[in-house]
Amino acid sequence: MRVRVHLFARYREATGQGQVDLEIPEGGTVEAAWSAVVERHPQLAEYRPFTLFAVGHDYVEPDHHLKPDDELCLFPPVSGGSGARSRRATALGEASL
Amino acid sequence: MNEDVFAVVDRPLSPDEIAARVDDPGAGGVVIFSGVVRNQTDGRPVKFLEYEAHAAMAETKLREIGAAIRGRWPGVKRVAMLHRIGRLEIGESSVLIAVSAAHRGDAFEACRYAIDTLKRTVPVWKKEHFEDGEIWVGLQGG
Numbered sequence: 001m002r003v004r005v006h007l008f009a010r011y012r013e014a015t016g017q018g019q020v021d022l023e024i025p026e027g028g029t030v031e032a033a034w035s036a037v038v039e040r041h042p043q044l045a046e047y048r049p050f051t052l053f054a055v056g057h058d059y060v061e062p063d064h065h066l067k068p069d070d071e072l073c074l075f076p077p078v079s080g081g082s083g084a085r086s087r088r089a090t091a092l093g094e095a096s097l
Numbered sequence: 098m099n100e101d102v103f104a105v106v107d108r109p110l111s112p113d114e115i116a117a118r119v120d121d122p123g124a125g126g127v128v129i130f131s132g133v134v135r136n137q138t139d140g141r142p143v144k145f146l147e148y149e150a151h152a153a154m155a156e157t158k159l160r161e162i163g164a165a166i167r168g169r170w171p172g173v174k175r176v177a178m179l180h181r182i183g184r185l186e187i188g189e190s191s192v193l194i195a196v197s198a199a200h201r202g203d204a205f206e207a208c209r210y211a212i213d214t215l216k217r218t219v220p221v222w223k224k225e226h227f228e229d230g231e232i233w234v235g236l237q238g239g
Binding site: 006008009010012043052054056059073075076 | 120149151153157158216219222224233
């Protein structure tokens with residue numbers, strides 16, 4: 001099935017693309033779509049633990065099952081810059097929630 | 098002008114304008130929060146910022162915050178939340194929130210709730226531009 005993936009902020013800049021169209025197996029999960037995106041853009045792999053996912057206007061979990069023609073959004077880490085700084089800042093951000 | 102306002106905009110934000118949007122004859126207090134661009138991050142001078150949003154989802158999430166406020170503080174009369182995107186200079190307002198309520202306590206609490214929740218749920222990112230580089234951060238980092 002076809003799924004359109006939208007990339008924001010640093011993900012858009014890192015890949016040079018605002019969106020990616022994928023073919024993934026019927027009933028595939030958000031996690032499967034993420035893997036397919038990383039296959040094309042390996043530079044995103046390190047951000048996986050900090051990425052937020054949304055379908056439509058709702059946040060979804062990685063095990064959420066996608067439907068044909070779903071539009072999946074990949075949101076970058078909420079804080080930080082370089083990998084190391086991002087991990088530290090994200091941990092602090094979560095701790096303060 | 099009697100609807101709550103939730104929007105992502107690419108123009109300068111005006112405290113006077115947002116105050117007018119929460120005008121209500123039953124209000125005894127109006128609290129306005131303005132988030133502004135700071136001139137440094139961790140001691141590093143900032144030249145300017147760029148904000149980017151998933152605008153449609155951001156407006157949905159702002160609306161959800163408004164609905165939650167209505168449920169939690171029945172004394173609240175009106176809510177307005179505006180987030181600016183694009184390039185912002187030092188001192189400019191990136192987010193404005195106004196809450197009017199019958200009594201000031203509700204207005205202060207609801208406004209605090211609105212900005213704290215916005216930073217956790219609204220998909221907006223900012224890029225800090227320094228003399229010697231640039232860095233993407235989420236709202237929680239700011």
